Amino acid sequence: MTEELNLKQELEQLKQELAEHNYAYYVLDNPTVSDAQYDQLYRRLLEIEQLHPQWITDDSPSQRVGDQPLSHFESVRHAIPMYSLENAFSQQDLEDFQRRILDRLGTSEQVEYIAEPKMDGLAINIRYENGLLVQAATRGDGSVGEDVTHNIRTIASIPLKLLGHSWPQVLEIRGEVFMPKNAFDELNRRQTEKGDKVFANPRNAAAGTLRQLDPSVTASRKLSFYLYGWGEIVHDEPLAETYDGMLKHFLEWGLPTNPDSRCVLGVEGMQDYYNMLFEKRASMPYEIDGIVYKVNRLDDHQRLGFTAKAPRWAIARKFPAEEVWTRLLGIDVQVGRTGALTPVARLEPVAVGGVIVSNATLHNQDEIDRKDVRIGDTVIVRRAGDVIPEVVGPVLAQRPEHTEKFHMPKYCPECDSDVIKEDDKAVYRCTGGLFCPAQRKRALQHYVSRKAMDIQGLGDKLIDQLCDLGWVKHPDQIYLLQADKLAELPRMGEKSAAKLIESIEASKATTLARFIFSLGIPEVGEVTAKNLAQYFIRLGPLMSAQHEDLIKVDDVGDVVASHIIHFFRQPHNNEVIGALLASGIHWPDPNTQPKVEGSAFLGKTVVITGALQYGSRDEAKAKLEALGAKVSGSVSAKTDYLVAGEKAGSKLTKAQSLGVEVLDETQFLKMLGELENG
Numbered sequence: 076m077t078e079e080l081n082l083k084q085e086l087e088q089l090k091q092e093l094a095e096h097n098y099a100y101y102v103l104d105n106p107t108v109s110d111a112q113y114d115q116l117y118r119r120l121l122e123i124e125q126l127h128p129q130w131i132t133d134d135s136p137s138q139r140v141g142d143q144p145l146s147h148f149e150s151v152r153h154a155i156p157m158y159s160l161e162n163a164f165s166q167q168d169l170e171d172f173q174r175r176i177l178d179r180l181g182t183s184e185q186v187e188y189i190a191e192p193k194m195d196g197l198a199i200n201i202r203y204e205n206g207l208l209v210q211a212a213t214r215g216d217g218s219v220g221e222d223v224t225h226n227i228r229t230i231a232s233i234p235l236k237l238l239g240h241s242w243p244q245v246l247e248i249r250g251e252v253f254m255p256k257n258a259f260d261e262l263n264r265r266q267t268e269k270g271d272k273v274f275a276n277p278r279n280a281a282a283g284t285l286r287q288l289d290p291s292v293t294a295s296r297k298l299s300f301y302l303y304g305w306g307e308i309v310h311d312e313p314l315a316e317t318y319d320g321m322l323k324h325f326l327e328w329g330l331p332t333n334p335d336s337r338c339v340l341g342v343e344g345m346q347d348y349y350n351m352l353f354e355k356r357a358s359m360p361y362e363i364d365g366i367v368y369k370v371n372r373l374d375d376h377q378r379l380g381f382t383a384k385a386p387r388w389a390i391a392r393k394f395p396a397e398e399v400w401t402r403l404l405g406i407d408v409q410v411g412r413t414g415a416l417t418p419v420a421r422l423e424p425v426a427v428g429g430v431i432v433s434n435a436t437l438h439n440q441d442e443i444d445r446k447d448v449r450i451g452d453t454v455i456v457r458r459a460g461d462v463i464p465e466v467v468g469p470v471l472a473q474r475p476e477h478t479e480k481f482h483m484p485k486y487c488p489e490c491d492s493d494v495i496k497e498d499d500k501a502v503y504r505c506t507g508g509l510f511c512p513a514q515r516k517r518a519l520q521h522y523v524s525r526k527a528m529d530i531q532g533l534g535d536k537l538i539d540q541l542c543d544l545g546w547v548k549h550p551d552q553i554y555l556l557q558a559d560k561l562a563e564l565p566r567m568g569e570k571s572a573a574k575l576i577e578s579i580e581a582s583k584a585t586t587l588a589r590f591i592f593s594l595g596i597p598e599v600g601e602v603t604a605k606n607l608a609q610y611f612i613r614l615g616p617l618m619s620a621q622h623e624d625l626i627k628v629d630d631v632g633d634v635v636a637s638h639i640i641h642f643f644r645q646p647h648n649n650e651v652i653g654a655l656l657a658s659g660i661h662w663p664d665p666n667t668q669p670k671v672e673g674s675a676f677l678g679k680t681v682v683i684t685g686a687l688q689y690g691s692r693d694e695a696k697a698k699l700e701a702l703g704a705k706v707s708g709s710v711s712a713k714t715d716y717l718v719a720g721e722k723a724g725s726k727l728t729k730a731q732s733l734g735v736e737v738l739d740e741t742q743f744l745k746m747l748g749e750l751e752n753g
């Protein structure tokens with residue numbers, strides 16, 4: 076007995092709760108729970124009412140459609156009530172539906188259905204008298220809706236006058252007004268631009284648009300319409316015997332019917348259509364939340380009739396929700412390979428679009444500010460098709476007290492270095508490039524690359540291995556590697572280990588420009604590194620340079636200067652640099668290089684062409700530049716020397732015709748002082 080009492084209490088509670096949700100959803104266009112939550116409560120209500128039919132009252136949500144419109148529009152009493160639909164969530168629900176139909180019709184023959192996409196918008200009744208559109212009204216509570224004729228007239232696909240001839244004297248058609256996906260994106264883009272509130276989904280946008288007092292606003296927002304039924308029809312004789320046949324008439328009169336409407340046979344046919352449309356869902360130009368199946372024969376409609384709320388000859392098979400609500404438990408900050416910080420929403424796990432989602436990217440601080448999502452909020456999460464899950468926005472009605480706006484951390488969550496915001500972009504970045512674990516692999520790949528420290532034999536795969544083993548965390552640890560340990564690695568013999576150690580050793584002799592470049596300071600490329608080396612001559616002054624010094628350097632603007640300053644301000648970066656120098660990395664010291672003064676190349680313009688035997692052209696170029704030469708790519712009258720390797724072509728011919736002095740490689744090496752004269 077107490078169990079029954081509890082059940083009765085639960086039912087009363089559900090009725091109350093659902094009534095409140097209906098009001099918020101239908102009247103205010105501002106739901107307080109998600110559809111999935113609503114559907115769950117509603118199913119529980121039906122369950123209890125089925126157990127105790129004597130408890131069903133007229134005011135139960137199971138006996139009513141929508142809600143009383145509260146509005147600035149005139150009320151319209153529908154000539155024939157507008158119903159809702161029964162829902163099916165599984166194949167089993169459809170089998171039950173078919174069984175009930177067969178029982179009622181007293182037959183065991185296959186039933187033919189019309190299957191149609193269930194568009195996600197609002198139901199509208201449009202009345203034509205003698206072929207002219209005279210009135211359009213929303214569904215409202217099913218009996219009384221609101222007059223939205225002025226807005227419906229702005230929808231281009233709805234004829235104001237029917238085409239063809241022999242239309243009924245009175246013809247009411249029913250269908251869905253919806254906002255296509257591209258119109259929705261466009262609308263939200265404009266709303267964002269104007270700083271206005273964005274709409275959570277196309278259904279809300281369609282509802283808000285149709286309830287505009289100013290039809291020019293409605294017209295600017297590109298609503299669409301497909302019909303799926305009819306209301307009052309005054310005509311001498313029946314128009315058709317089937318739903319299908321009715322649609323054909325409507326089409327002839329210029330009314331928009333859904334091109335995806337199909338005839339299917341039995342539960343199997345329903346399932347095939349489901350599979351087909353489910354595949355197609357993401358690529359369709361408008362949102363659908365399921366499929367509606369309707370018995371095709373109209374005399375069967377007569378025999379099956381209606382419940383208090385819905386026809387017995389139709390059912391809506393729902394798709395898994397693409398939009399659900401859940402709690403935002405936290406915002407984690409991830410550091411990417413380039414040091415960029417990305418905020419990621421940590422969510423109470425929730426099923427959306429058929430998968431469980433517990434994380435979703437929030438992109439960046441600007442995005443979080445724009446949406447104003449806060450930790451503790453209930454948020455709307457969307458996952459449409461194969462698109463990655465997205466946090467659409469908060470449900471303000473459910474915001475707890477004392478929430479705070481989110482701010483990016485000041486220090487990197489991985490390495491504690493300073494985080495800077497790049498002025499011109501929405502990007503926040505960790506400045507600990509040499510030390511930060513998140514940036515480790517990329518920093519090492521860059522460090523060893525050909526134009527940086529040029530350590531041959533240390534490829535990406537090997538770097539991955541060394542990092543994963545924890546042998547190398549930052550570049551200075553490359554110089555601690557030992558041949559015998561390396562030799563134990565898979566695909567690495569004693570020989571190649573020894574060779575690797577050799578090239579690591581060899582790379583220690585470098586130039587200041589290469590070293591600066593190898594540090595991987597954001598925005599400091601090869602050319603900027605060279606300019607910095609030429610300007611500062613030594614590393615020390617560069618490391619302590621102020622903004623006003625840095626921007627004197629060619630190619631260095633405010634942004635680059637600020638990256639350089641932040642980089643050298645990080646104690647961790649400096650520790651790594653100290654260790655690198657201690658390991659023996661060196662470059663020619665300008666003070667102990669009298670050669671530069673006396674060099675034949677000082678101040679000369681040199682062009683290099685052809686294949687060199689000893690070292691690459693890049694190396695020759697570096698040597699020349701270290702001696703104060705300018706290395707150019709093309710020969711002109713201003714060229715002082717052409718260094719011609721083997722197979723030199725047009726540049727050699729041109730130099731000869733201009734009388735430019737040509738050096739072969741041996742002569743070149745002698746002038747560099749690398750070969751004994753004579």
Ligand SMILES: NC(=O)c1ccc[n+]([C@@H]2O[C@H](COP(=O)([O-])OP(=O)(O)OC[C@H]3O[C@@H](n4cnc5c(N)ncnc54)[C@H](O)[C@@H]3O)[C@@H](O)[C@H]2O)c1
Pocket residue numbers: 096097099100101106107108109110111113114140141158159160162191192193194195196197198199214250251303367391
């Ligand atoms: N979140 C909330 O608080 C809240 C409150 C109330 C309702 N709801 C949602 O709304 C649903 C119930 O709303 P409803 O009564 O409008 O029913 P419904 O949306 O489940 O189905 C009926 C409606 O489907 C539409 N429809 C689209 N394509 C159709 C087609 N081809 N043929 C026939 N109809 C078609 C029509 O507008 C029709 O009125 C619930 O299941 C729930 O998801 C949510």
Ligand SMILES: [Zn+2]
Pocket residue numbers: 410487488489490491492505506507511512513
């Ligand atoms: Zn970091």
